[in-house]
Amino acid sequence: MVAEWVLGQANKRGDAEYTVVDIAEYNLPLFDEPIPPRMSRYQGEHTKAWATVIDRYDAFVFVTPEYNHSISAALKNAIDYLFREWQHKAAGFVSYGADKGVRAVEHLRQIVGELAMADVRAKVALSLRSDFENFSDFKPRDHHMPLLDAMLDEVVLWGEALKLVRETHRFNPMGQPIEKMAPISDAGSGPSNTAPDLIRSAIEIADRWNAALAAGDIDTLTTLYDPEVILESPAVYMLDTLFPGTMHGIKEVRAFLNAVIQQVPLPLTSRRPPPLADGRLFMWEFRARTAGGDSRDFVEVMELRNNLIFQHRFYWGWRGISSLSKVGTKGSSSR
Numbered sequence: 001m002v003a004e005w006v007l008g009q010a011n012k013r014g015d016a017e018y019t020v021v022d023i024a025e026y027n028l029p030l031f032d033e034p035i036p037p038r039m040s041r042y043q044g045e046h047t048k049a050w051a052t053v054i055d056r057y058d059a060f061v062f063v064t065p066e067y068n069h070s071i072s073a074a075l076k077n078a079i080d081y082l083f084r085e086w087q088h089k090a091a092g093f094v095s096y097g098a099d100k101g102v103r104a105v106e107h108l109r110q111i112v113g114e115l116a117m118a119d120v121r122a123k124v125a126l127s128l129r130s131d132f133e134n135f136s137d138f139k140p141r142d143h144h145m146p147l148l149d150a151m152l153d154e155v156v157l158w159g160e161a162l163k164l165v166r167e168t169h170r171f172n173p174m175g176q177p178i179e180k181m182a183p184i185s186d187a188g189s190g191p192s193n194t195a196p197d198l199i200r201s202a203i204e205i206a207d208r209w210n211a212a213l214a215a216g217d218i219d220t221l222t223t224l225y226d227p228e229v230i231l232e233s234p235a236v237y238m239l240d241t242l243f244p245g246t247m248h249g250i251k252e253v254r255a256f257l258n259a260v261i262q263q264v265p266l267p268l269t270s271r272r273p274p275p276l277a278d279g280r281l282f283m284w285e286f287r288a289r290t291a292g293g294d295s296r297d298f299v300e301v302m303e304l305r306n307n308l309i310f311q312h313r314f315y316w317g318w319r320g321i322s323s324l325s326k327v328g329t330k331g332s333s334s335r
């Protein structure tokens with residue numbers, strides 16, 4: 001009831017996508033994970049399902065009743081199940097109860113602080129006496145509206161800002177930042193020792209390659225390569241089929257790219273800076289976002305022969321490499 005009201009008001013704003021996550025639908029038993037959630041090694045199917053849901057969102061508005069001056073046991077239990085999925089996300093609050101539930105929210109602030117969430121100041125506190133007719137029919141008084149808006153303003157603002165924190169830092173299991181992605185500098189307008197038409201054709205080939213990969217168009221991709229192409233990419237580790245670390249010849253490269261199209265979550269296309277070039281090799285350093293919202297750094301090197309890609313190599317930054325460690329070492333052998 002209260003959550004549906006919050007959702008209805010939030011949806012009128014048009015500034016973010018809002019949805020209700022009802023913990024009752026996830027049937028979480030009393031916390032039963034053997035390993036502390038900070039380690040992100042969830043065992044239970046119910047935990048994994050719950051983690052997948054919470055992982056999707058950038059910010060949360062907790063709608064909570066108050067029971068004996070705190071939040072409900074069910075909400076505490078659901079929160080306790082996870083860590084990384086809450087971490088570095090924004091939290092706002094709407095409470096209700098005989099005494100408006102303000103103490104439940106104060107408790108909740110302590111809890112989300114431990115999960116490295118950022119709790120916003122504005123809140124909505126609804127009274128069972130004045131905002132529910134006969135203590136049951138929800139009829140919120142008008143003065144709650146600006147408070148709800150103020151709270152959502154802050155939640156959206158911080159939710160947006162914290163995306164950057166999650167994308168650019170790596171954290172240890174205690175939630176402390178241990179590594180920061182280096183900024184990618186603008187490569188400028190291109191090098192001076194390579195003819196502009198060569199650079200233009202390299203950019204065009206790279207653009208056509210991106211578009212063909214995104215469209216899953218293996219035939220067009222293949223036409224961009226020299227028949228004797230050599231291709232290297234750590235994506236071999238993500239594939240079910242065994243590919244050599246270095247692929248030789250158009251047949252092997254086509255099979256590899258086909259497998260990539262079928263099996264690897266592709267980064268969304270990103271704008272590349274102009275390439276660095278020495279007249280023969282072209283090199284791009286760029287950051288691409290995956291569908292899951294993760295940022296990955298890539299260095300891509302191409303050597304062209306007769307306007308076709310003759311050498312093609314990809315180097316991934318630590319964010320991309322860490323995604324390989326999740327899938328294991330399924331598909332590599334070296335040559």
Ligand SMILES: Cc1cc2nc3c(=O)[nH]c(=O)nc-3n(C[C@H](O)[C@H](O)[C@H](O)COP(=O)(O)O)c2cc1C
Nearest residue numbers: 065066067068069070096097098099100101102128
């Ligand atoms: C055991 C119990 C303890 C409660 N303690 C408080 C309280 O400390 N403060 C408050 O504002 N309301 C308190 N209430 C009232 C509840 O917040 C209220 O009944 C609320 O509607 C319960 O929400 P729910 O039915 O969505 O779980 C309490 C209710 C129960 C049953």
